[in-house]
Amino acid sequence: MHLLLVDDDLTLSPLTKEYLEAKGFAVTMRHSGDEGLSAFKSGTFDGCILDVRMPFKDGFSLAEDIRQLNPNIPILFLTGAVQKEERIRGLALGADDYITKPFSMEELYLRVRNTLKRSNAQQKQSEKAIHEIGLYRFDVASRELHGGSEMVKLTAIEAKLLQLFCESNNGIIRRDTALQRIWGDEDMLKGRSLNVYVSKLRTFLSAETRIEILNVHGEGYQLVVR
């Protein structure tokens, strides 16, 4: 389990990092919102712990950017005051938990563990899912795409991409989100791989004319079923 810890408190954060590492987590530590974002882009994480109050780019702003890249990753906020507006703003961003400073390391660990467990359970549930796309059935776990009497076994990347389409509630996925979720890499912007895989999915789904993967120029793609 790999955590991203972003906190500008240079005294506290190394201690936090050490404690969590002693509990068996891998921890990447950053001390500003910008550094945190770039760390998130260039790595693969299972959860984020963000200090709300940081100069320049605060924890909420960072959380917005992270949510853009991964709408489901658990985010815990470290916050000094338990102000109502802050709490609401965090909830609106999909905060998974709040930890009020000062906190005990024990408490932090337990909350992190519970949040990850909860999120993992959800993920397992959604991984069981069989998605319906027009008349097709897509089994995420086995990566099988059934259409009528035909069946295609998708490769790992094809399946991951189709899963992203199915799990985004409006069918829209941003190009950078897809790159982040599939390749976990931000320097993929030149590569044409994503285009190639979209092209493959279009071929797989071409028997149903009601199904289309539309391009949104410069933004991403949208799976629509009429």
Next chain:
Amino acid sequence: MHLLLVDDDLTLSPLTKEYLEAKGFAVTMRHSGDEGLSAFKSGTFDGCILDVRMPFKDGFSLAEDIRQLNPNIPILFLTGAVQKEERIRGLALGADDYITKPFSMEELYLRVRNTLKRSNAQQKQSEKAIHEIGLYRFDVASRELHGGSEMVKLTAIEAKLLQLFCESNNGIIRRDTALQRIWGDEDMLKGRSLNVYVSKLRTFLSAETRIEILNVHGEGYQLVVR
């Protein structure tokens, strides 16, 4: 899925709106019972979220009026206290669910989703908005503009602009509104892109002479069908 949110809490309601929009709903927000009712009359909604306590016209009174207009639409109440009498009154009005403040956004979303699912299990999740413009039919999701036997596939921006025209109830869109909604940018004022796209739509719609996109000098445009 289009929701009507009526809540006089000016801090909480925009966050609620944003969160629900992030979850894929279209949300119309109003801050009083009267405004809520007039919004309901002039739009098409799949569900309502009404704050019980509002000055002048409370959520229950509003619910009664809405039920008059549409006896089946799902209504959720936001309520501070869990008072017994309130609960009974709401149930008598056919409340589909109660959400007690303070609530987490996650909880709100889950309840809204469940209520809507229960309410129209047979209807599709995806919004199948098809607008009629003269003799044309415009399918927002697939971005297809059908006119007679012809069909044109609009690009992302062309479709977005036409959608703005269709969704504004008098066909008028302000220039700055369009720039904001399409490009999310206010520093586009010098650019001629909007003019170019209006010009394109005029060409697409030129087969019907009854249809015109008029310019309102210095203000914006208006789509009129005689």
Next chain:
DNA sequence: CAAAAAAGGTAAAAAAGTGTAAAAATTGAG
């Protein structure tokens, strides 16, 4: 009212982004 200024219309060029077949590189089972 006439001239200047501001705003708009639209064709066409430029810039940015995309589709997809096919070649090259990588991976992994046997």
Next chain:
DNA sequence: CTCAATTTTTACACTTTTTTACCTTTTTTG
């Protein structure tokens, strides 16, 4: 290691978006 499946890169034609250029219309100014 070898071979086949998978992934990445390449190449190039095509599409979409933005900008430019130049002309017309509308509004403002004196």
